[in-house]
Amino acid sequence: MNNLLEINNLKVYYPIKGGFFNTVKDHVKAVDGVSLNIPQGTTYGLVGESGSGKTTTGKAVIGLNHITEGEILFDGKAISGSGKSVENSKEIQMIFQDPYSSLNVRKRVFDIVSEPIRNYHKRTKDELIAEVLDLLQKVGLPPGSLYKYPHEFSGGQRQRIGVARAIALNPKLIIADEPVSALDVSVQAQVLNFMQDIQEELDLTMLFIAHDLGVVRHMCQHIGIMYQGRLVEEGTAEDIFSNPQHLYTKRLIAAIPDTNVDKIDENLHIRQSVKEEYDQHFHEYLDEDGRALPLINISATHKAALPAKG
Numbered sequence: 001m002n003n004l005l006e007i008n009n010l011k012v013y014y015p016i017k018g019g020f021f022n023t024v025k026d027h028v029k030a031v032d033g034v035s036l037n038i039p040q041g042t043t044y045g046l047v048g049e050s051g052s053g054k055t056t057t058g059k060a061v062i063g064l065n066h067i068t069e070g071e072i073l074f075d076g077k078a079i080s081g082s083g084k085s086v087e088n089s090k091e092i093q094m095i096f097q098d099p100y101s102s103l104n105v106r107k108r109v110f111d112i113v114s115e116p117i118r119n120y121h122k123r124t125k126d127e128l129i130a131e132v133l134d135l136l137q138k139v140g141l142p143p144g145s146l147y148k149y150p151h152e153f154s155g156g157q158r159q160r161i162g163v164a165r166a167i168a169l170n171p172k173l174i175i176a177d178e179p180v181s182a183l184d185v186s187v188q189a190q191v192l193n194f195m196q197d198i199q200e201e202l203d204l205t206m207l208f209i210a211h212d213l214g215v216v217r218h219m220c221q222h223i224g225i226m227y228q229g230r231l232v233e234e235g236t237a238e239d240i241f242s243n244p245q246h247l248y249t250k251r252l253i254a255a256i257p258d259t260n261v262d263k264i265d266e267n268l269h270i271r272q273s274v275k276e277e278y279d280q281h282f283h284e285y286l287d288e289d290g291r292a293l294p295l296i297n298i299s300a301t302h303k304a305a306l307p308a309k310g
């Protein structure tokens with residue numbers, strides 16, 4: 001399977017300015033040497049706590065961030081820096097965390113969903129209506145939604161509007177940045193199932209960002225664990241859950257709400273002991289600056305040999 005997205009040694013440092021001349025004093029190393037591959041037609045879950053650099057990684061792929069170092073290849077072509085083309089911006093779309101604030105509340109569904117199409121193509125009003133109705137059907141919203149405003153929908157439905165807009169230009173890659181985190185737990189599973197259906201139906205490749213490992217388990221083939229700007233572990237979803245190597249990964253598994261954990265793997269036995277183990281041993285996984293050691297690579301998505309702990 002070809003990799004649709006390849007990220008090689010990505011670094012994104014944000015300057016911290018200060019002083020009388022507002023000069024650069026230091027940098028926040030938001031992403032510090034991340035490499036990962038996403039095979040075409042698969043979903044990669046990027047998981048870590050707040051501030052670990054997940055969004056910065058996603059934004060770098062979509063061209064919203066200045067890349068300090070490294071390379072991003074989309075369909076085999078470099079898209080970082082000046083290589084980014086109009087075609088790339090059609091083919092890579094982002095879905096945001098909060099479906100309310102990411103939609104323009106003063107616009108109707110028709111205008112919101114048709115906007116990307118209007119930006120790139122010449123269409124008559126009737127053609128646009130037909131296209132938007134088709135997109136609404138794909139995301140499971142009734143035709144009557146066409147002239148409604150975002151506030152007339154529930155959170156889950158609003159996320160469907162965001163998805164309709166994101167798939168309007170037939171993208172190949174979707175970056176979904178915590179798309180269910182702002183939703184009620186009761187509707188999260190529904191939206192996840194629906195996103196998985198859309199991904200399969202349209203053969204999309206997806207970078208799915210989440211802070212909860214439980215969320216990505218069933219919809220991602222590969223999972224990368226981020227901590228302090230680095231990937232500390234990567235593997236197939238099965239590896240990550242059945243044989244987690246890094247204590248931080250175990251910590252994330254232990255943090256999955258009880259109701260899910262019981263289903264996840266009754267034999268893991270990590271839940272009871274993991275918090276203690278984590279506290280006792282976590283320093284072993286840090287370098288001399290107190291930053292996370294790089295990846296323990298237990299799967300094949302990224303072939304570069306990175307140092308394993310030991």
Ligand SMILES: Nc1ncnc2c1ncn2[C@@H]1O[C@H](COP(=O)(O)OP(=O)(O)OP(=O)(O)O)[C@@H](O)[C@H]1O
Nearest residue numbers: 014028030048049050051052053054055056057211
């Ligand atoms: N524009 C910016 N300028 C300076 N620092 C930033 C900027 N954006 C993010 N950061 C910092 O970079 C680090 C990584 O942030 P990022 O948003 O990528 O993490 P995240 O894992 O997506 O977290 P969250 O889930 O809270 O969005 C954090 O320390 C954050 O404060």
